[in-house]
Amino acid sequence: MSEKTDVWQGTLALMALKTLEAMGPLHGYGIARRIEQISENKLSINYGTIYPSLLKLEQEGYIASEWRASDNNRRAKYYKLTRAGRKRLAEETQKWETTTAILARFLAPPQES
Amino acid sequence: MRIRKIRGWFVRLFDIFHRARREREFAEELENHLAMHIEDNLRAGMSPEEARRQALIKLGGVTQIKELHREQRGLPMLETFWQDLRFGWRTLRKNPGFTLVAALTLSLGIGANTALFSLADAVLLKTLPVENPEDLVLFQWTMGPNGVAGLIEGGTVEKDPATGLNRGTPFSYPAFAQFRAQSQTLSAVFAFAGVSLNVNLDGQAEIVSGQLVTGDFYSGLGVQAVAGRMITADDDQLAAAPVAVISYRFWERRFGLDPAAIGKTIQVNGSPCAIIGVTPPAFYGGLELGAAPDLTLPMTPLTIGQSKMTDAANWWLQVMGRLKPGVQETAVRAELERAFQQTAVGGDGGGARLGTGLVGERVAAEMESEERRRFGRRFVTELARLRLYAHHHAAREPAVRVDARLAGNARRFAGGAQTGWAAPRRGALAPEPIACHRADRDIVSLAGGNRFVCAHAP
Numbered sequence: 093m094s095e096k097t098d099v100w101q102g103t104l105a106l107m108a109l110k111t112l113e114a115m116g117p118l119h120g121y122g123i124a125r126r127i128e129q130i131s132e133n134k135l136s137i138n139y140g141t142i143y144p145s146l147l148k149l150e151q152e153g154y155i156a157s158e159w160r161a162s163d164n165n166r167r168a169k170y171y172k173l174t175r176a177g178r179k180r181l182a183e184e185t186q187k188w189e190t191t192t193a194i195l196a197r198f199l200a201p202p203q204e205s
Numbered sequence: 206m207r208i209r210k211i212r213g214w215f216v217r218l219f220d221i222f223h224r225a226r227r228e229r230e231f232a233e234e235l236e237n238h239l240a241m242h243i244e245d246n247l248r249a250g251m252s253p254e255e256a257r258r259q260a261l262i263k264l265g266g267v268t269q270i271k272e273l274h275r276e277q278r279g280l281p282m283l284e285t286f287w288q289d290l291r292f293g294w295r296t297l298r299k300n301p302g303f304t305l306v307a308a309l310t311l312s313l314g315i316g317a318n319t320a321l322f323s324l325a326d327a328v329l330l331k332t333l334p335v336e337n338p339e340d341l342v343l344f345q346w347t348m349g350p351n352g353v354a355g356l357i358e359g360g361t362v363e364k365d366p367a368t369g370l371n372r373g374t375p376f377s378y379p380a381f382a383q384f385r386a387q388s389q390t391l392s393a394v395f396a397f398a399g400v401s402l403n404v405n406l407d408g409q410a411e412i413v414s415g416q417l418v419t420g421d422f423y424s425g426l427g428v429q430a431v432a433g434r435m436i437t438a439d440d441d442q443l444a445a446a447p448v449a450v451i452s453y454r455f456w457e458r459r460f461g462l463d464p465a466a467i468g469k470t471i472q473v474n475g476s477p478c479a480i481i482g483v484t485p486p487a488f489y490g491g492l493e494l495g496a497a498p499d500l501t502l503p504m505t506p507l508t509i510g511q512s513k514m515t516d517a518a519n520w521w522l523q524v525m526g527r528l529k530p531g532v533q534e535t536a537v538r539a540e541l542e543r544a545f546q547q548t549a550v551g552g553d554g555g556g557a558r559l560g561t562g563l564v565g566e567r568v569a570a571e572m573e574s575e576e577r578r579r580f581g582r583r584f585v586t587e588l589a590r591l592r593l594y595a596h597h598h599a600a601r602e603p604a605v606r607v608d609a610r611l612a613g614n615a616r617r618f619a620g621g622a623q624t625g626w627a628a629p630r631r632g633a634l635a636p637e638p639i640a641c642h643r644a645d646r647d648i649v650s651l652a653g654g655n656r657f658v659c660a661h662a663p
Contacts, residue, residue: 144273167237
């Protein structure tokens with residue numbers, strides 16, 4: 093059961109990194125919302141689960157956080173990608189594309205040459 | 206990538222020193238999250254209550270999130286172990302007599318190197334949030350190897366190695382009805398059975414762990430509703446409208462603690478049902494070992510079927526009673542044995558004899574057989590007996606002060622991801638709900654009152 097959670101946490105972390113790359117610095121709420129949006133609401137996640145993922149990413153140095161004053165005198169914690177984060181994202185994207193390409197070849201209908 | 210992981214661990218180590226601040230910061234972060242979400246909802250046209258409700262639901266259980274976050278911070282195992290070590294030491298110094306017992310027990314536990322099941326904790330903790338648990342008895346029967354019971358569909362049955370007899374807890378509905386009708390020694394008699402339910406709420410379906418109970422279940426246990434009302438004897442009647450009680454956890458998870466949940470109609474296994482109340486957070490929901498039911502229904506011909514109510518050969522529910530003041534449980538046995546014999550298969554009990562066990566003892570016995578079954582290892586009988594003693598006495602203490610080594614593992618609950626209950630931190634009186642993950646083999650067996658510490662190292 094914990095492996096399944098780990099895989100999911102990893103995927104969520106990746107999506108968070110990608111969101112930050114695309115949108116620039118963003119707070120947890122924004123990231124979670126955006127992830128759901130991009131998946132065209134095919135993914136329905138509990139927003140709260142993003143926070144442990146973000147924390148882990150921050151602990152490992154892939155993202156950095158800072159408090160910013162938002163409107164109505166509130167402060168929100170914004171996350172941004174670090175250089176290590178960008179690198180990791182690029183690596184994972186590459187891995188993903190390679191995997192998908194290989195699999196596509198397997199799953200494609202047989203071709204007569 | 207490894208270096209990233211190492212960096213992660215270092216950050217967590219240093220975070221131990223900033224725990225309070227991190228906790229506050231995260232609480233603030235969550236507040237902001239909700240505020241922003243609510244604003245968006247308001248802008249989308251929702252009413253303020255709806256906006257807040259939807260935001261809470263979408264967030265997920267706040268307690269759970271905070272717990273997950275907490276576990277990701279710091280090094281939970283290390284921190285709590287250190288805390289408890291210091292606390293334990295202070296307590297021991299104040300009670301020298303107790304120190305001797307505890308030391309002996311510890312060495313017995315560690316020396317024997319047994320991996321005992323955390324069922325102990327679960328059960329001990331679970332018997333706390335009901336009124337006077339020491340007055341509760343669980344009905345059971347014993348039967349020889351040639352006995353005939355009937356169709357057994359629930360409860361537990363095991364062979365007692367000492368006597369070779371089978372011992373079981375499930376009864377038929379007619380038997381229960383007789384117990385309830387005839388007993389003078391018990392102030393309340395009630396039955397329960399676990400069941401899996403298909404629940405559909407606002408178009409979202411899920412399978413939940415549930416249970417069926419009879420009218421006196423909640424009043425017999427002494428559980429008060431934290432919202433709405435609990436199931437009562439009136440709900441047992443044939444003409445009664447179908448109702449359901451939900452657990453606090455379920456209320457938080459599916460409704461975001463919205464009071465409008467009371468009165469809401471949900472579909473249970475295809476039939477409509479009205480939610481009438483919520484149990485308090487400290488009451489995890491049910492009484493079967495290892496179960497944490499989210500939804501509780503009354504037993505009516507509609508919910509269990511007419512045949513189950515009249516079939517004496519179908520043994521599927523467990524029965525509990527509350528002793529009247531001054532009554533011994535042996536009196537219960539004497540009083541109801543004949544009724545049991547008459548309803549049981551063939552009118553001669555099928556060779557079964559009625560028994561009752563004080564919930565504490567019964568539970569200890571189930572624990573032992575469960576442990577034996579799961580780990581097949583020799584366990585320390587002396588330890589088990591001492592534990593039983595402690596539990597028995599702990600239940601009588603009005604305020605439970607818990608001294609224990611709270612290894613992070615001790616809060617885990619076997620059986621996969623379920624909500625478990627952490628023994629309270631020192632000074633706290635009520636167990637706190639937490640999210641649990643995998644089964645762990647460490648156990649801390651604990652009892653309040655007489656300050657008894659058993660630690661079983663893996």
